[in-house]
Amino acid sequence: MARALRLLVLAPVALALVAFAIANRAPVALQLDPLTAFGAPGVGFTAPLFVSLIGAVLAGSLLGGAAVWLSQGRHRRALRARTDEARRAQAETGALKAELDRHEAAARAAGPVRDPSALGGPRAT
Secondary structure, eight states: OHHHHHHHHHHHHHHHHHHHHHHTOSEEEEEOOTTSOTTSOOSEEEEEHHHHHHHHHHHHHHHHHHHHHHHTHHHHHHHHHHHHHHHHHHHHHHHHHHHHHHHHHHHHHHOOOSOGGGGTSOOOO
16 A cells, blocks of 8 residues: 555656656756856856756755754654663563562462561551
């Protein structure tokens, strides 16, 4: 089901990208140095328009994804701390249950208590 849905979404996107590339294959000159005078030699290259535009979209997506990932670092750190705390609590709970089981087994092995005052409670008068 997921594979069919992925194909249903990605096939039209791929067709649109191919159509975009065919329609925009004229070469354009991209100047990367904004301080050079118009027409002066500078850092730049010539590439088809679709390469430039798709490259800009990919670069923007990568930069945006990196910015979001970096900004959410404190949330991931807090989640790790809470996960570690939960694991420690589960380990402590397991140890306490094991200790309780040992005490209950020792109490069963000792048999019934005949003198209620041996339990440490109030004495009956």
